[in-house]
Amino acid sequence: MFPESTKSYSYEECKATADWLLAQGPVRPQVGIVCGSGLGGLAEMLKDQLVINYSDIPNFPQSTVHGHAGKLVFGTLKGKPCVCMQGRFHLYEGYPIQKITMPIRVFKLLGVETVLLTNAAGGLNQDYNVGDMMVIKDHINIPGFAGNNPLVGRNDERFGVRFPCVSDAYDRDLQELALEVADELGFSFMQKGVYCVLGGPSFETIAECRMLRTLGADAVGMSTAHEVIVARHCGLRVFALSLITNKSVMDYDSEKKANHEEVLETAELRAAQLEKLIANMVSRIETGNNNTQ
């Protein structure tokens, strides 16, 4: 009924991967973290680590992008059992959208309740500066407009409903918690806005940047929104944060050119602060009942 390209990983395949992972170590993670480009240092914060290469995990895709190490790290962060993806998957790597989001379903089957996703993104909002952190309040899923949504294909009710609501995808309490924690840390570079996902890997043209800004997007990237849709479908609580690694070029007189090196350089500059923010958030997320303290 559905073409082969829309084949999801079945519940049984995701379960087999989750069971294999659970058999490797004692940690039963309640928080799942996904590291954006150049932000893999987040995983280093975990204590009592069990590190598993993606290449050793049954059914798992492989990382192909510089700045995405390709390791799954289990451990505790501020005493909370966590699992951290040091490297995510993107559409432009050539994977079907169901494959790049499959780890989120594995998170669910591992017992994860809350996912914290990070990414590197271009700042469309001209009030944003390089190095700002944007709490994502909503997204625009451009590939989804053309039917490239991770939930396309047969729906398995064991994960979630056929038509999930995503108007409340980004948990409001977690958004508030992030801003509260950032304030306590003295961060003066916090923003809250709308993330737009494109397929990549080419960066945007000037006309595209102008169009996306007109549509209401504050930042643009090539990830996250697909993971968020799958996470919400299976009932996970979601928080997502963009590091504005570069300013989108909106002006034909500009000499600036988007490039992955700048993305990684900015990530390196802000990594320690981003790690602090996420760690302090994790310490205040009450696990076991999906609430914050």
Ligand SMILES: O=P(O)(O)O[C@H]1O[C@H](CO)[C@@H](O)[C@H]1O
């Ligand atoms: O979204 P993450 O994985 O942080 O990566 C972002 O950085 C890369 C471009 O430099 C793209 O992959 C874009 O999506």
Ligand SMILES: Nc1nc2[nH]cnc2c(=O)[nH]1
């Ligand atoms: N699409 C896109 N992804 C990014 N990731 C980091 N910066 C950018 C950007 O400017 N555009």
